[in-house]
Amino acid sequence: MATPALCNQVAEKWQRSFAKLNREKEGITGLLEFTQGWLMASDQLRPRDKAGLATKPQYDKAKLRECFEIIRACNLHAVFLDDYLDAIGRQLPAITNDIDFYMKMYEREPTAEHIANLISIAARWQRAWAPLPEMGASALSAFTCTFQTHLYSILPPSFTTGFRDLISATFDFTSFEAAPQWLLTRFPCPHGIPRPDFTLWTIMQELGLIERYETLILSVCYERIEGHVLEASEKVWDRQMLQEMRDWMSREVVPWLTMPYARDARSAEHATMLMKNVGSRLDYHVCKTLADLRTREIFDIIIDYPDSRPALDDMKECLQRVDQRSQLVQSLRKANRRRLLHPGADTKLILTQYVSIIRCLRIVDPQGVLLFKVADPIRRYLRDRPDTIRCIVASLVGDGESGDSLVDENEPIQPINQTQLEDYTDPNWEPEPMDAGPEFRANKPSDIISTLISIYDSQELFVKELQILLAQRLLAITDGNFDRERRNIEILKIRFGEAALQVCEVMLRDMTDSRRTDQHIQQQKASDLHPTIISRHFWPPLQANTFVMPGQFRKIQEDYASEFHVFKPDKKLLWMSHLGSINLQVELDDRTVEVEVPPLEAAFIELFSEQDEWSVPELVEKVGSIERPQAIKALVTWVELGVLKEDSPDHYRLLKTAEESGSAAKSSGKQPTAVVEELPPVVTVQQQQAEQMRVFWKFIEGMLTNLGQLPLDRIQQMLKFAPNYDRNIDQLAAFMEAARREGLVTVTNGVWKLQRD
Known part of the structure; x- marks a missing residue:
């Protein structure tokens, strides 16, 4: 049972509430006015069902405004708003x-028209239930939030796809003629508006769809951009496409964006300001899409260089806008591993592609960070290839007869490894890029040849290979024109220095002196022999396989040597009979065979002038210092020319008449000139190194004999005391592994010992 205190408290609150609603008027007049105003306002704002959706009841604005004033005067406008929202x-x-009706229609027939109808009916519901302006902005904001929250909650997941289709379709609504009838019917455009989809965007703005699905709207733009960039720019490398894509975006995409983002702009400047942020995002996406495309095509772009120079310029500009340098490095390194760095690729091809990579990446990134990261696997792979040095050297001396030399004729000739210290006082000096690794050095050699030679730690190998290649080229010259080689030597002096090319100058001088000496001897006593006379100590080692020329050839050599001794009494000729070529006329009973053959073939046919039949061992014994395979090969040459016939294994007979030699001997008269196989007369660097390691094997064998067993680093330390030993531990390891395969040594846990019989 209530206490008197509680009754007094309730009565006091009742009196305060009554006074608040009655507003100090007589009796209950004020309370009746408040009740009438509340009911009138509630009835006017009451949400209508579908029957009242089309039209909204008319109301007396003055009367309704008076009702709201009474509610505010009673300080119950918040309560009224809550009741309205409930x-x-x-x-x-x-x-x-x-909503369900139109979404089911879309799911059965996915067309943008159904989504447009859904948006239209949702907008009609929102407008029908919207609060009156007299309620103020806060009431409108609260209603919008409540209505749209419920609307978004009942939209199925498929609405997102449908909305994307509708947004994508608006790209084609550029004119009233292109707009479909359902758009003009559902969303009639006000007079004077140039775009038929103006009303559609306005309604979507009212429903909050533009803000809610802003990412989706932009994704439609991104898809348009990606599709156009791929269609217009794929494999198009002979012109710059970035500016074309930007111009296309300005013509096609930016005007479309004025509807969702600058529909209410008061001027062109105002529209530009409203779209500044989104325009920057679209430009970024253009650069990113083109950069992605060029990154996927980068290997083929490099192959197509210099015709693909415009694509590289685009790539450079895109990378300044988009941070995709690491993706470019990864893509190119992956393509190099798959398409370039494998045993099936020729070394010259790898070097050519590497040079193109250097030139292309210098365009994209002049500071060289990208090149530094991409080149490392290529350099390591080339370092392990045995013929890399020879290919580089061949380009240095202009041996690229096919026109694909690694040296650019327009590139200035610079000394190898001519690096300059950075000048920090230069106002144009820039620090190393942020993504440069700890091993990156910005002051590396800039010319192509210096970059290629820097693959190896020392220039000594290149100088030796230069000497060998120059020796081969000089020995191959028969017309006495050494101008090209003289020019090459002068260029190489600039690159390697004069000291490294002294031996090459001696070789060139030997060739000119040899020609003058031969001319003098020919004047004293004419001879069919025209030898090349060289200073043996200044030339790379020549292939050792000398033999004795028989018969008239020996007589010619002896006569020439006698005249040479008269001309230069302090010198003596040592004949390298296995080098060079001889023009012969072989006169048989019914034909004459004219050929140009190596000396060994000439020696054998000379012996057949003494007797008609010879065995291979007899021929080898006559000339001496040759292997059996060489002898067989020389004899086969004459068999193919129809001069000799193999009656039985290792027994050959001279065919004096052609009838005995089968189809090859039936032709009479002159025979075609035999092809002389071009063998390298100079021992290569690899052969020289292998021969030197055989000498060092004696030291290794002595170590292991006296000390029992040694680890590899200990063997390396002791070999440093051997004369002329300059190998690193990796080269020693390769040699020891070869010795192990031959059964000379064994290895256990890194310790080497001799193999005992």
């Missing part, structure tokens, strides 16, 4: 059936 919440399920 009524909205109770009626919201009325729109669910419409």
